[in-house]
Amino acid sequence: MTAHTKGSGTTWVGRSLRRVEDPALVTGQGRFTADLPAVHWVRFVRSSVAAGTIGSITAPDGAGIVTAADLKSLKPIRPMLSKFNYVAVGQPILADGVVRFTGEAIAAVYARGKDEAEDIAELIEVEIAETSPLIDAIDALADGAPLVHAEATGNVIVEGRIVTPGFDEVWKTAHTIIRVDGRSRRQNATPMEARAGHAAFDASTGRVTLTCTTQMPHLTRTAVCDIIGMPESDLRVVAPDVGGGFGQKMSLAPEYVLLVWLARKLRSSVAWTEDRRENLIASFHSRDQHVELEGAFDKGGKLLALRGDIVANVGAYSCFPTTSGVEPLMALAELPGPYDVRAYHCRSRGVLTHTCPMAPYRGVSRPVITFVLERLMDKAAAFFAIEPTELRRRNLIDTFPYTSATGLVFDDGSYKATMEMAIAAIDLRSFRKQQQTARENGRYLGIGFATFSERTGYGTPAFAARGMAISPGFETVHLSIDPSGFVEARIGSSPHGQGLRTSLAQIIADEIGIDPEFIKVVHGDTDRSPYGWGTFASRSLVLSGGASLIAAQKIRAKLVKMAGHMLEAAPEDITLQAGSAHVIGTDRSITIATLVRAAYHQVHIFNGEIEPGMTETGTYDPSGTFSNACHVALVEVDIDTGRVEMKKFLVAEDAGLIINPMIADGQVHGGVAQGIGNALLEEIIYDETGNILSSTLADFLPPTSREIPEIELHHIETLTGNSITKAKGLGEGGAIGAPAAVISAINDALSPFGVSIDEMPATPQRIRAALRSSGKLPSHGRFA
């Protein structure tokens, strides 16, 4: 075998190792679902109306077509919650008699080529008797509104309430009540790769391989098999390279069920590649919420009580496995954010409408509630005439563990310290001077701070608290060293761009004394990796990292024991480093490669004290840990046009021990970019008939590199007892804090006009309309 010799004496953890994932991706060698050849190509015929009853479906003679009538044996997608007045509603794989959103699949056409399938799909005639659709959640809540699903009275699919004891008494003691009516418009996560699936039937085994662009291969296998009624052993799910997911790919796509069913029926291979229009109208949406929030403050600016009412538009169906409770319930539990507030009164509802179903999207509700809560804090600071950061200083939690009004336990963090770090780094004082000078010249600069917590790495207990029939959580790692001396870690997580293969190898390398380049991490294939939940909710590094560490500790113990035997030393005198076991204080050593060979081929020499082979399993199921950060946005608002220019962005964050700084920074950069898009640009727009007006990337506007400013990052590493690797998650934080910081900065810039922008995205039209209604616009000429 190759000698493991490149060790440096220090740890692998903490180094910005280049990502092992990248060489293939940047040289065009990545392998994506849509790269696979197939015999049949599927095109979905989608509803052009938002609500109605399906009449006849007519296809040209000889067309390969599937409709609901062919799928009577399939169960609907019906995720379940046992709490929060959740009403189970079912989603048929293809619309069955009724359509409930524009873009819902009504039929699947299959043909020998993609183009041919699209040509035939165009010829399918679907008669739909239109009914008037419900687009906005507030309309769906109105008395007498039609029902999207008969089971869900009032169109409310889930309703959670929390009222802390004695709330009213606390409320009465308030010095002032500050109020925000927040509105977050609908988003699409827009992964670079839209959805794609490929199902291939193997006639010799009767098995189907479903290759698809998913964040949770095992759960996809379970769900598809439940719906079709087939043994899981007959289905292999493979997630090859996946071009981003952001949550959109953690929910089950009904299209994948259809593909597996059709592959079995045709005893062949079938494939579907979603186009961008389908993705924008019919994959999943998110963040369509109304949040009314009131805060009761004492005269020193201390927040005493919070009262919230959240309405989340969850669209026409409930997503699997989280259910559409995911947004409203996340908002309910996390609305108080990182602030110390003991009295809390909140109602949060998920409301069904005739729109594309909601699914989790990076941050899940927290980008929305953070934006509204931070507006509240900024408005309170204005009321008390103090710096927004000073108001936060008076309210941020700083003793740990802290149990929140909603029962969440915050482990050690640095809520105040990250904010102070950010204030110093951005130089708030000199910014205020600059801002003043600029205003005198008719230019409007603004600064916005957002302080927030990010709940990460949580296991089954946290999910079970929601009453999910399927409660995600644990992760398992199978770690082995094969006779060649190479290490393989098979994981249940399913990274898709996060660089987890690199980070996990760093964790394992330190424990077993073998360089990362000899450690391969295998994921995304249900035939090769242990049952796991996939990658979402800022969990994979904490959970798979923890499970990897546990497995590596077992491997280490075994190697040490073997080395002790072969070197005739006590196990506690052995260290593993740079590919060898050394007896401390001597020059005696043996290569790990030799030990591994012995475990397979010379096991008799250990007199039965060693199990043959070199494979161990680690499972980790922690309670969760909170990361935290302070985001700062600097903007300039053009008051003539309402346009916002991002000048600079700064993040001071704490995600515990950083395994790979470069990868961690990359996660923050990407999240911040999405957050800026969220705050300024992206909006899915329905007209009142339920037609989507933003169905191309010329209308739905993700930011480009030219809209993203320089992002300066600072780190604090608070080591938590809640994660055995000491690492916290940070996948979502960028997207959580950035919208709030940007909106806050806009409002700061516009403070001379007395306007309040409480809606995202803050488009130039909305900003300019607010400025106009302020009546304070100057009418003057100037040379820029």
Place this chain on the structure above:
Amino acid sequence: MKPAPFTRHVPKTIDEVVSALAEFAPQDGRILAGGQSLVPIMAFRMARPTHLIDINEVEGLDRIAIDGDYLSIGARARHGAFHKPVIDGVLGKLLAFVVSHIAHYPIRMRGTFCGSLAHADPSSEWCLVAATLGAQLVVKSVRGERIVAVEDFLEGIMSTSLAEDEFLAEARLPLLPADTQFGFYEFSRRAGDFAMAAALVTYRLVDGVIVDAHVGIGGAEDRPRRIAEAEAVLNGQAPSPDLFVAAGEAAADAVEPLEDILTTAEYRCDLVRAVTRRALERSLP
């Protein structure tokens, strides 16, 4: 997102182009130039031509040259050709300044100047340039050749006076006197997006006052055009902040603004006011 079936024809000469058009236009045949507008709408099947007459292999159509007192721009001249000034003098600089606002680099390497005019998007920068400067358009068909003034060419949102069998062979832009001042400003949501309003101004300063002002507005109405009311405000006056504000007001008052679900008439006028003033501010030496 696959186009409906079509047949592609690849003529090598202008004569072949016009005879192919004459033959196939009645069967829904169209010119394919850079494809940067046509191909996307074909992918959405919003356009489904059955024949495409691809002009990308026609000799000589990429010609950009001075002919007398105007600059000729052939039907295959790409946006990217204007990244550096194509000629000495003000016009070359003006075109180089404007071109960087059109879409993104890869699109500019394919899309054509004449294709933009034929496509007649109200936000097209080249349509604005043509309207402001007073372009002449050379139109050919098997029936012969005619020269059309830009104001008779652009008719409305994506509509021109080209007959279905006619080919826009060349655009001619008048050369600008050496003392011409110009300023261009456009407003869009993101860099490279279609303008929600844009202004191009040119004038000369004689004895400190503005003469021969051209104020063109694009993206705000169904087609770019000159705004006489704003030009009247400027002509005969010395540049000043107040004058530019007044010109912006005049332009905003004069336009018949396009509206959409996001953009009210009032907001569009706000943009016209701002872009006009800023284009003027940029025009100062």
